[in-house]
Amino acid sequence: xxxxxxxxxxxxxxxxxxxxxxxxxxxxxAPQASPADFKVDPIDPQRWxxxxxxxxxxxxDIPGTRWNDPDAKPSARGLRIALVAVDxxxxxxxITQPKKSDPFGNPQIDPIARADVPRFxxxxxxxxxxxxxxxxxxxxxMEQSRGKLGVGKMDTFGAYRLPRNLFEYGxxxxxxxxxxxxxHACNGNLDNAADTAWKADLxxxxxxxxxxxxxxxxxxxxxxxxxxxxxxxxxGEMKFNRKxxxxxxxxxxxxxxxxxxxxxxxxxxxxxxxxxxxxxQQWGLSSIRQAESSGTITHEMGHYFxxxxxxxNNPFSDRQNPPSPLHRVGSAPWDMMDRGSFNGPGGxxxxxxxxxxxxxWSPAGLMVRNKIHAGIVPAxxxxxxxxxxxxxxxxxxxxxxxxxxxxxxGGTSGIKVRLDGAGRxxxxxxxxxxxDPFCHGNVGWDxxxxxxxxxxxxxxxxPDSGVIIAKNKTGEGNTxxxxxxxxxxxxxxxxxxxVDFHRPDGTPVMASIADHRQLNDAAxxxxxxxxxxxxWVDKANRLHFYVIxxxxxxxxxxxxxxxxxxxxxxxxxxxxxxxxxxxISGLQPGRAAKCAFxxxxxxxxxxxxxxxxxxxxSAKLNNDVYRLSVSSRGRGWxxxxxxxxxxxxxxxxxxxxxxxxxxxxxxxxxxxxxxAVSESDPTVTRSLTCTVDLRDTARG
Numbered sequence: 001x002x003x004x005x006x007x008x009x010x011x012x013x014x015x016x017x018x019x020x021x022x023x024x025x026x027x028x029x030a031p032q033a034s035p036a037d038f039k040v041d042p043i044d045p046q047r048w049x050x051x052x053x054x055x056x057x058x059x060x061d062i063p064g065t066r067w068n069d070p071d072a073k074p075s076a077r078g079l080r081i082a083l084v085a086v087d088x089x090x091x092x093x094x095i096t097q098p099k100k101s102d103p104f105g106n107p108q109i110d111p112i113a114r115a116d117v118p119r120f121x122x123x124x125x126x127x128x129x130x131x132x133x134x135x136x137x138x139x140x141x142m143e144q145s146r147g148k149l150g151v152g153k154m155d156t157f158g159a160y161r162l163p164r165n166l167f168e169y170g171x172x173x174x175x176x177x178x179x180x181x182x183x184h185a186c187n188g189n190l191d192n193a194a195d196t197a198w199k200a201d202l203x204x205x206x207x208x209x210x211x212x213x214x215x216x217x218x219x220x221x222x223x224x225x226x227x228x229x230x231x232x233x234x235x236g237e238m239k240f241n242r243k244x245x246x247x248x249x250x251x252x253x254x255x256x257x258x259x260x261x262x263x264x265x266x267x268x269x270x271x272x273x274x275x276x277x278x279x280x281q282q283w284g285l286s287s288i289r290q291a292e293s294s295g296t297i298t299h300e301m302g303h304y305f306x307x308x309x310x311x312x313n314n315p316f317s318d319r320q321n322p323p324s325p326l327h328r329v330g331s332a333p334w335d336m337m338d339r340g341s342f343n344g345p346g347g348x349x350x351x352x353x354x355x356x357x358x359x360x361w362s363p364a365g366l367m368v369r370n371k372i373h374a375g376i377v378p379a380x381x382x383x384x385x386x387x388x389x390x391x392x393x394x395x396x397x398x399x400x401x402x403x404x405x406x407x408x409x410g411g412t413s414g415i416k417v418r419l420d421g422a423g424r425x426x427x428x429x430x431x432x433x434x435x436d437p438f439c440h441g442n443v444g445w446d447x448x449x450x451x452x453x454x455x456x457x458x459x460x461x462x463p464d465s466g467v468i469i470a471k472n473k474t475g476e477g478n479t480x481x482x483x484x485x486x487x488x489x490x491x492x493x494x495x496x497x498x499v500d501f502h503r504p505d506g507t508p509v510m511a512s513i514a515d516h517r518q519l520n521d522a523a524x525x526x527x528x529x530x531x532x533x534x535x536w537v538d539k540a541n542r543l544h545f546y547v548i549x550x551x552x553x554x555x556x557x558x559x560x561x562x563x564x565x566x567x568x569x570x571x572x573x574x575x576x577x578x579x580x581x582x583x584i585s586g587l588q589p590g591r592a593a594k595c596a597f598x599x600x601x602x603x604x605x606x607x608x609x610x611x612x613x614x615x616x617x618s619a620k621l622n623n624d625v626y627r628l629s630v631s632s633r634g635r636g637w638x639x640x641x642x643x644x645x646x647x648x649x650x651x652x653x654x655x656x657x658x659x660x661x662x663x664x665x666x667x668x669x670x671x672x673x674x675x676a677v678s679e680s681d682p683t684v685t686r687s688l689t690c691t692v693d694l695r696d697t698a699r700g
Contacts, residue, residue, distance in 0.1 A: 038592035046531035051347025078152020087224035118156035179266035181256035230351035236274030299341035327481035332516035340364030368414035389611025394571030402454035441479025466523025576602030595690035636666020669693035
C-alpha cells in the first residue's frame with residue numbers, strides 16, 4: 001500500500017522506545033468494519049509526495065539555524081566567485097524581455113535593464129529575496145557543511161556580448177553539429193569566449209589577472225538563454241507528438257534558414273529529438289557555467305569542488321535511436337549528485353522557468369557517503385563499524401539524527417558499515433546490466449550507510465521523511481550501466497506507477513522503471529502497517545538492518561533508533577529477556593484496552609569492541625533487539641502491536657504496549673499473550689499473558 005501527502009511522523013518519547021504498527025496475531029473473529037471500531041494508527045506512516053504537487057509552502061526551516069544569512073561566514077573556507085554574465089547576438093538575456101514574452105513563456109517577472117543583469121543574478125544566488133524565495137547557494141553549502149563551507153564573495157562582471165550566436169555554442173554537443181545552419185560553424189566554446197571577454201575587460205581597466213581564474217576560486221559564467229537540460233523534454237516530446245509535428249516557430253529562425261529547408265528538430269542528449277530551438281541551447285557544465293534557467297549550480301559545484309561525479313542514469317534510454325536497456329536510478333531524489341539536483345517546487349518538469357526558482361532551486365542534501373568524501377561531516381558524527389567485527393561483538397544500536405540537523409557532539413548523522421573480511425567486499429551474486437534493470441554489479445561496492453532524511457532545509461523537497469539505506473563505493477565506476485557510487489535500497493521496489501506526462505494527443509507516458517521517482521517511496525519507516533518496510537536483510541553480505549524507533553523532539557528534530565546485526569555471529573555475551581506484570585488501562589469504553597508490558601534486557605553488556613573503526617562504539621554494542629508477537633484467545637477479541645521490534649540496553653527496562661479490542665457479541669474477556677524473542681539468540685524467548693475483560697476498556 002502506498003500513501004501520498006505530506007505529514008510528520010507521530011512523536012514518540014524515549015530514545016529506545018518501541019515504535020511500529022502491524023497486526024501480528026488475530027483473534028478467531030475479525031472485527032467488523034464500522035466507524036466505531038478501534039484502530040491502532042501506524043506510528044510512522046509513509047506519506048511520500050509527488051514532486052509535481054510540491055510548492056514553496058513545503059519548505060521547513062531547520063531549527064536554530066540561519067544558513068541563508070549573507071553575513072554568516074564559513075568557518076573553514078569561503079569561496080571567492082567571479083560572476084561573468086554574457087549574452088549573444090541571437091539571444092538577449094531572457095530576464096530583460098517583457099514578462100512571459102519569449103517562446104518558452106518567460107520571464108516570470110517584469111524585465112530588468114541589461115546593465116543590471118550581473119547584479120540581479122548575484123543577488124539571486126547570494127541574498128535572500130522575493131525572487132529566490134529566501135534560498136541561496138551560500139545557504140546550501142553552509143547547511144551541508146554545518147557552517148564550514150560557503151560562498152564568501154561573489155563579484156560581478158559584464159554583461160558582455162559574445163561574438164557568435166548562441167546556437168554556435170549550443171549545437172556542438174550530443175551529435176548536434178549536423179543541425180547547424182549553413183554558413184555557420186557550431187564549434188564554439190562558451191567558457192573560453194566568456195573568459196576572453198572578461199579578461200579583456202580586466203586588462204582594459206588595469207586590473208591584474210595573476211592566474212587562469214584571475215585570483216578567484218571559481219568563474220561562474222552566467223549566459224543568456226536556457227540550459228538544455230531544463231527544456232529538451234518540456235519543449236520536445238512533451239509539447240509535440242512527433243518530431244515532424246514541430247512547427248517553424250520552434251525550428252531555425254528565417255535569418256539562418258531563409259529557404260525553410262532545415263528540420264525543425266535536432267538531436268539531444270538522452271533521446272533522438274527535441275525542438276531545434278531547445279537543442280540550440282547549451283548544456284550546463286562543471287566548469288562552471290549556468291544558464292538563466294535550471295538552477296543546478298549547486299550540482300555543478302559538487303563536481304568542481306569535491307570531484308564527485310554524476311550518480312545518475314539515463315531514464316530515457318528506451319527512447320534513444322537505437323534504444324538501449326533501462327537501468328534503475330542510484331540515489332535519485334535523495335542526493336544532489338543524482339536527480340535530487342532537480343528537487344524543488346513542481347519537480348524536474350518545472351526547471352524551465354526564469355528566474356529558476358522552481359524545480360532545481362532546492363536540491364536535495366548530500367548523502368552521508370558524499371559528505372564523507374567531501375570532508376564536510378565530522379568523523380565523530382558517523383558511527384563506523386565493520387561487518388566482520390559485528391559477528392564478534394554483536395549487533396550495534398544507535399540513534400541517528402536527520403542529516404540536515406547538526407546532532408552535536410556525541411550525536412550521530414549516519415552509520416557506516418564496512419564490507420570487510422575475506423574475499424570480495426560485495427558478495428552480491430553476479431547479474432547482467434543488459435537484461436536486469438536492477439543490476440548494480442558487485443565491483444567497487446565496499447560499505448553501507450544508514451541515514452535519516454527529514455523534509456526540512458534543502459531536504460524539504462525530498463519526497464518523504466524516513467530512513468535511507470544505501471550501498472556505496474569509496475570510489476566510482478560504471479557497474480550500473482552508468483557511473484554510480486550510491487545505490488539506495490528501495491523499501492518498495494515495485495513499479496511506483498506514476499504518469500510522467502501526457503502527450504499533446506492525451507496519451508499518458510508512464511514513468512519508466514529507470515525514472516528517478518521510482519525511489520520516491522524508498523524510505524524505510526519504523527513500525528508495522530506504515531506502508532513501507534522496517535527491516536532489510538542482505539543475505540549475500542550477511543547483514544540485517546533494523547528500523548526500530550522514531551522520535552521527533554520538542555524542536556521538531558527527527559531521529560530514528562537503528563540497528564545492524566551480522567548474520568554470522570552475535571558476540572560472546574549472554575543474551576536474556578524478561579517480561580513483567582502488565583499494566584492495564586482503558587482506551588475506548590466497551591471496545592478497547594491496553595496491556596503495557598515491562599520488558600527487561602537481562603543479558604550482558606558487550607565484552608569486546610575489536611575491529612570497529614569508531615572509538616565511541618562501546619556503549620552502542622550493549623543492546624539487544626527483540627522481535628515481538630501477540631495472540632488473543634477470546635472470541636471476538638483482537639490483540640495488536642504498534643511495533644514488531646523493540647530494543648533495550650543490558651539491564652534496561654522498556655515498555656511494550658499491546659492494544660486489545662473487541663467486537664459486539666464477543667466473549668466478556670480474553671487472554672492475550674505477548675512473546676519476545678532475541679534477534680541475537682532466538683533460543684532466548686519469553687511469553688507472558690494479560691487477561692482483559694469488558695470492564696477494563698473503561699479503566700482510567
